[in-house]
Amino acid sequence: IASWIPGRARAIPPVFESCTVQVGDGDEQVLLNAYERAFVADDATRSAAIAVLSGETVVGEPLVIAALDALARREYDAAAALAARADALLHQWEAAWDKRLAAPRWRELAFLAIDANTADFGEPRRAYVSTLVADALRAAGSPAALHARLDDGGLFGANVALPARFAAYLSGLRTQHRSALGRYPGLDSRPWHDPAHFPIVADLERHAEAIAAECRALGDAFHGEQEPIERKGTWDVAFLWERGRRHPDFAQRCPVTTAVVERHRIVRGPAGLVYFSRLTPGTRISLHAGPTNLRLRCHLGIDVPDNCAISVGGETRTWTAGRCFVFDDSFPHEAWNDGDRDRLVLIVDLWHPDLTDDEIALLEGLHRHVEGHAQNLRAYWERNDAAREGATTAG
Numbered sequence: 001i002a003s004w005i006p007g008r009a010r011a012i013p014p015v016f017e018s019c020t021v022q023v024g025d026g027d028e029q030v031l032l033n034a035y036e037r038a039f040v041a042d043d044a045t046r047s048a049a050i051a052v053l054s055g056e057t058v059v060g061e062p063l064v065i066a067a068l069d070a071l072a073r074r075e076y077d078a079a080a081a082l083a084a085r086a087d088a089l090l091h092q093w094e095a096a097w098d099k100r101l102a103a104p105r106w107r108e109l110a111f112l113a114i115d116a117n118t119a120d121f122g123e124p125r126r127a128y129v130s131t132l133v134a135d136a137l138r139a140a141g142s143p144a145a146l147h148a149r150l151d152d153g154g155l156f157g158a159n160v161a162l163p164a165r166f167a168a169y170l171s172g173l174r175t176q177h178r179s180a181l182g183r184y185p186g187l188d189s190r191p192w193h194d195p196a197h198f199p200i201v202a203d204l205e206r207h208a209e210a211i212a213a214e215c216r217a218l219g220d221a222f223h224g225e226q227e228p229i230e231r232k233g234t235w236d237v238a239f240l241w242e243r244g245r246r247h248p249d250f251a252q253r254c255p256v257t258t259a260v261v262e263r264h265r266i267v268r269g270p271a272g273l274v275y276f277s278r279l280t281p282g283t284r285i286s287l288h289a290g291p292t293n294l295r296l297r298c299h300l301g302i303d304v305p306d307n308c309a310i311s312v313g314g315e316t317r318t319w320t321a322g323r324c325f326v327f328d329d330s331f332p333h334e335a336w337n338d339g340d341r342d343r344l345v346l347i348v349d350l351w352h353p354d355l356t357d358d359e360i361a362l363l364e365g366l367h368r369h370v371e372g373h374a375q376n377l378r379a380y381w382e383r384n385d386a387a388r389e390g391a392t393t394a395g
Contacts, residue, residue, distance in 0.1 A: 033049075034049040034050075034052035034062075035049070035061075035062050035065075035098075036049075037049035039065075039140060039141055039142055039143075039146070043138065046069065046137065047069065050065060050066045050069045058089065059089060059093065059097040059098075060085070060086035060087065060088070060089035060090040060093065060097070060106065060110070061086070061090075061096070061097055061098040061106055061143070063082050063083070063085050063086035063089065063110075064082075064083065064086045064090075064106055064109050064110050064113075066082045066086075067079045067080075067082035067083035067086060067109075067110060067113040068109060068112070068113060068133050068137060068146075069137060070082060070113070071112070071113045071116055071129070071130055071133050072130055072133045072134035072137055073130075073134075074126075074127070074130050076116055076117040076126065077117060079113040079116065079117065080113055080114050080116070080117035082113070083110040083111070083112075083113035083114045084110075084114060086106075086110045087107060087110040087111070087114070090103060090106055090107050090110065091107075098143055100142055100143045100144050101143040101144050101147055105143075105147050106143070108147070108156050109146070109147060109150070112129070112133075112150070112155060112156070116129055116130070124365065127361070127365075128358070128361070128362070129155060131357060131358045131361050132149075132150060132153045132155065132358055133150065134357070135149075135356065135357055135358060136149040136150050136153075153358075162362070163356070163358060163359055163362070165184065165185050165186045165359065166359055166362050166363075168185045168186075169184050169185060182291050182292045182293070182330075183292070183293055184292070184293055184294050184352070184355075186354070187293055187294075187352050187354045187355070188352075188353075188354050189293060189328065190313075190328065191312040191313030191314075191315060191327055191328055191331045191333075192312060192313070192315060192317075192325070192326070192327050192328075193296055193326040193327065193328065193353075194326075195298070195324045195325055195326045197353065198298065198324075198326055198350065198353070199264060200260070200261070200264040200265075200266075200298060200348065200350065201298065201324045201326070203260050203263075203264065204260055204261075204298070204300045204324055204346070204348075205300070205322060205323060205324060207256055207257075207260050208300060208302075208321075208322035208323075209322070210256040210257075211254075211256055211257045211260070211300065211302070211346060212302045212303070212321070212322075212344075214253065214254040214255075214256060214257050215238075215254070215257075215276045215302050215344055215346065216302075216303075216344075217253070218238050218253060218254070218276065221238040221249075221250065221253065222236040222237065222238045222276070222278055223236060223237065223238075224236055224237075225237045225277075229285060229286060229288045230285075230286035230288075231283065231284065231285045231286060232282070232283065232284045233279065233280055233281075233282045233283025233284060233337075234279070234280040234283055235277070235278070235279055235280075235283055235285060236277075236278040236280075237275045237276065237277055237278070238250065238275055238276045239273065239274070239275040240254065240257065240258060240261065240274040240275060241266065241267075241268055241272060241273060241274040241275075241349075242273060242275070243269075243270045243271070243272065243273060244268070244269045244270045244272075244367070244371055246268070257346065261274050261348050264350070265350055265351045265360070266348055266349060266350060266351075267294070267295050267349040267350065267351055268364075269363075269364055269367035269368065269371070270367050270370070270371055271291070271292055271294055271295055271349070271367065272295055272349035273347065273349050274346075274347070274348050274349065275346075275347055276302075276344065276345070276346055276347075277344070277345050277346075277347050278342050278343065278344050279308065279335065279336075279337040279342065279343040280337065280342055281305075281337055281338070281339055281340055281341060281342070282337070282338065283336065283337050284334070284335075284336040284337075284338075285334055285335045285336065286334060287332050287333070287334040288332065288333070288334070289329070289330055289331060289332045289333070290329035290330045291330070292330060293328060293330045293352065294351065294352055294355070294363065295329070295349045295350060295351060295352060296326050296327065296328055296329075296349070296350050296351075296352055296353070297326070297327055297328070297329040297347060297348070297349055297350070298324055298325075298326045298347070298348045298349075298350055299319060299324060299325055299326075299327075299345045299346070299347055300322075300323070300324050300345060300346040300348075301319035301320050301321045301322060301323055301324075301345055302321060302344040302345055302346060303321065303341070303342060303343060303344040304318070304319040304320060304321050304343060304344075304345075305337065305339025305340055305341045305342075305343060306339050306340075307337075307338035307339045308335075308336060308337040308338060308339045308343045309335070309336060310327075310333060310334070310335040311333060311334050311335075312327045312328070312329070312331050312332075312333040313328075313331040313332065313333070319343070319345055326350070
């Protein structure tokens with residue numbers, strides 16, 4: 001390369017003054033093909049291509065992409081090392097090799113990976129940036145589109161910008177006084193959703209027989225549902241996930257159910273539940289609505305007698321054993337069992353499909369913060385109550 005360029009270029013990039021790497025035609029084509037595959041959406045294809053690009057090279061742009069891939073996987077030391085190599089080459093070239101993006105923009109991408117590895121960057125911001133980079137790599141398709149997506153996310157300014165919908169959601173703190181913010185802006189709002197659009201549905205239905213067997217074997221694991229919802233009859237539940245709390249005994253007794261639901265985008269925090277629900281004959285649950293539109297509720301029918309149904313948003317449907325349906329439980333809904341035996345279903349709360357991975361990560365972080373603060377506050381109150389009780393007893 002060093003001997004080929006000088007006779008054919010008007011301006012010789014400084015990098016070639018000390019270049020010793022020899023690249024044959026075959027090797028060059030391999031590198032070019034790998035570089036093209038680095039911008040595809042498929043993670044496995046992209047990772048294989050980036051493994052090729054991370055080796056010895058005389059241009060910085062492939063190393064920038066490799067650094068961002070490492071950043072997306074939260075391998076911060078590796079990302080910073082690759083980005084430093086890339087920046088040194090970009091500086092030597094003084095011009096972009098891949099001219100689909102200007103050289104200063106390529107260096108911005110490199111600095112993103114370098115800065116994320118510094119101590120003052122902060123773990124919450126580092127995790128947030130990694131999530132945005134991962135999403136951008138899957139969707140970009142080109143260097144310019146990649147930079148644009150990250151720029152839209154505010155990664156090249158002084159502060160990392162929050163997604164607009166999440167920022168609008170937080171702004172509700174100015175006017176809402178409840179401990180949980182209910183309505184998230186910009187989400188598709190309708191009572192019933194097509195179950196075919198949710199990967200968990202096919203998974204649940206494929207394992208429906210095993211899930212049903214685990215449910216029927218629970219026996220004494222059921223207890224009365226404690227939600228303050230008006231009802232007639234008996235409504236019993238058995239929880240795997242209970243608003244941020246996982247029940248390991250359930251997981252042990254229902255390994256198939258647990259494995260299936262936990263490999264999907266379920267709501268594991270305070271806004272979500274995963275549980276078996278049992279309505280005895282003659283039970284009717286009055287009209288009520290869930291607290292938030294952040295989630296959708298998936299039901300898998302297990303044991304479904306005649307004359308039992310659920311109505312959501314005024315539309316009534318019945319369960320079918322081994323099949324799922326999905327609805328938005330923030331719409332008013334009611335359920336009843338007028339049959340001759342128990343109605344059993346598995347209920348799983350899912351993140352609304354309109355939410356991006358980045359928004360879910362932010363929401364989960366917010367929920368963890370609230371939950372942790374509540375636990376610390378409760379412990380603080382209990383210590384002071386004990387101290388006051390001790391002082392009163394001593395007096």
